[in-house]
Amino acid sequence: MHHKSTIRIIFILTASLLFGTRLSAKNLPQKDNPDNENLLTNQVYSDNIHTVQFYREGWEFSQPVLVLGSDQHLVLKFDDLSGEAQTYSYTIKHCSADWTPSSLIESEYLDGFFENTIDDYEYSVNTTIPYVNYLLRIPNDDVKPKISGNYVLTVWNNYDHTKPVLTRRFFVVDQKVSVTGKVKPATYDSYRGPNQEVDFAIQHPDFSIQNPRDEVKVLLMQNGRWDNAKTDLLPQFIRENSLVYDYSEENVFKGGNEFRNFDMKSLRVNGKGIAGIQYLSPLFHVTLYPDKDRHGQDYHFENDLDGHYLVKQDNVTDSDVEADYAMVHFSLDIQAPLTEGNIYVFGELSGWQRNPSNQMAYSIERKQYELALLLKQGFYDYEYAYVRNDDGKIDTSLLEGSHVETENNYQIFVYYRGISSRYDQLIGYQVINSANQ
Known part of the structure; x- marks a missing residue:
């Protein structure tokens, strides 16, 4: 039995290298400039930007909700894989309940300066892929929201409003009910x-x-x-x-179903869900065990993170800058391709979205859907989403099943x-x- 498992892992690693992507971090392409509508949704506009997290300080899995007038802070973190520190500025826009811009001017909803620089950043330490980790807290000494409602934070490249880097929605609540x-x-x-x-x-x-x-x-x-x-x-x-x-x-x-997950806190030993780890210059490749369709299976409880992830490397003091990046290889066993739609790896690791970057490709030779994603070390939830060509809706139940429990x-x-x-x-x-x- 051990001999067969070893052969299986070697095969997976070999296959992963065949469809894996070689990375040159300094030459990552830039995405097209967004339109105004996209600027009010959660988006990343530069392929240099990875691992965007936005949450209430002290709880990484929380929604970015700030209580007005409290001592709470929201934390925005992201990595720039260009390898060089950039000048990033940010603005905050107030929105209506439907996420269209409100009619208010900045002085009506912000105290402080209306555009500021993200000054808190740090270079990665002893990683195969160099990156710069940026940190922003809201509110801060430069700006704070002064009314409740929906907000959108936009990060710009060097104060240039034709070059957005990322956008993130957040909420400020004044609890009256x-x-x-x-x-x-x-x-x-x-x-x-x-x-x-x-x-x-x-x-x-x-x-x-x-x-x-x-x-x-x-x-x-x-x-x-x-x-x-x-x-x-x-x-x-x-x-x-x-x-x-x-x-x-x-x-x-x-x-829905409880999320699948894998543990990549170590690149030395195989964590949960990992079939093999191999270094192929310039980075590590992590191959997950092949997944299977869970539709029609009985419900089975498993602790998960409700689709989120935790950045973490074992045995270091600061995972934000010491955790490495690896190319993670996903595979989903299906005997024939689904011709009326596409399959995506889905969860917070994909920004809860479907994009070309998290769309899987079908291998006729291996009879499976495959995808390689560049991810930072940590513990990840994920699932497989099917999107039909006719309506574009995200459906996780087709491949994951759905249970009232x-x-x-x-x-x-x-x-x-x-x-x-x-x-x-x-x-x-x-x-x-x-x-x-």
Whole structure:
């Protein structure tokens, strides 16, 4: 048995080198300039930029939500693989609930300077791929948001607003209402089985809402994903000091499955999910065990990070600059290619998006879908998403299965705009976990 496993690992490593990508970090191509609409979504516009993280300080897996007037900070981290320090500036734009620009000018929503430089950076230490790690905290001595709502942070190349580097959405909440809710199996027969229903209520005893259907908007997300978020929910019942969202269809999500994961905290020994590690100049190649289609399989609980990842290298003091990069090789065993769509490696490691960079290619010889991604050392969640050519929607259930028992986090954002207000306030935020009911 050990002999067969060894042969299998050698085969995987050999195959990975055949479809692997050789990297020249200083000659990475630049992406096309985005349009204005893209500048208000989570995007990376330079192929030199990797491992973008944005979260509430102290909890790497949190959504970038800042409580107005608190001592909390949001942390933005990213690596520049050009190998040289760059001058990066940043701006902050206030947006409406639908993520279009609000009509406010900077002085109405920011205290401080309207454009600033990211001065906190550090060169990587003893890595095969050199990079510069950048760090930004919001708020800081230069700028802080002074009203609630949606915001977009844009990083620019040397103050040049024709050269965006990355954009990230974040939230500032002024908690004026409370949100309670629960996750349960879907009510309607047509949705029963693998689907989860998110029922919730907004309590506002100390906050006056005159016309809830016009003044209140809600954003409901699953694990921080934007592609399947619900945005057009209206209160089903309007009661004294309470708005009830107890639908049986509009607030239903596919339960999905627990995420697959692998442990790349060491490049010396094979961690969980890793079949082999080999150094091929100029970088390490990490080959994962081949995955199989999980559709139709019984539910099996496994602890995961709800699709996120943790940057970490074993036995170092600062993983931000000491963790190395490696080309990680994914493979999904499927006997024949799916001709009506494409398969993507999906999760926070892909920015919760489908792009050419995370699209898999089918190998007729090996009868599997394959992809190589350049990733920083750490522990990663991932799954496989299928996107049909006709509608472009991301579907993880076809290859992963879907179960009502799956543990998911649901984020609920509550916005308010009174009849005389000029912007959407974010007045409530709550996270509901499907397993803690």
